[in-house]
Amino acid sequence: GDSVTQMEGPVTLSEEAFLTINCTYTATGYPSLFWYVQYPGEGLQLLLKATKADDKGSNKGFEATYRKETTSFHLEKGSVQVSDSAVYFCAYGSSNTGKLIFGQGTTLQVKP
């Protein structure tokens, strides 16, 4: 069935380190792919998205490339900041169910 798998957290990095959060999905067709971010005490907000294969979504220094051959949408950032500490959710639009399927979330903690 439809599912999204994210790397287990928490991920702890020092400021200015390189970040990768892995995300893979099982889906038919060509779903839109999303990364959402949730800061402490807030709702989820869209970080970036990609709508077709090989598209690269980017925002606030974060990037993710839609890889259909590996059904992946890994999130990367070259230099993280303390303010990036949050929970990150990968998601895709499931044509089977008509709704977004979210991963379990990955907590990122950035230390000064």
Add this chain to the structure above:
Amino acid sequence: DAGVIQSPRHEVTEMGQEVTLRCKPISGHDYLFWYRQTMMRGLELLIYFNNNVPIDDSGMPEDRFSAKMPNASFSTLKIQPSEPRDSAVYFCASSLAGLETQYFGPGTRLLVL
């Protein structure tokens, strides 16, 4: 533009009481979603509406939960009677289309004692 509005932001109640959570979606959005978030179970979709009609309520945990959308600008999620295991953060989200970007409200933090 105003985003998704939820009220109350915090709710503390005693077991057995009725709880009503409210949501105002972004104007023009045809889809509305109710989610629940807990440490144990993560983010769960409870129910969603399209043009005020419930489409999928398979995530509603039991009959104590009910949701309505009487018009395009208002929805409620009701728990009656509430139980301590209902304690969670409840989010409302809206979108232009079912598989497109969802915009989340700030959530209602519910504590049932």
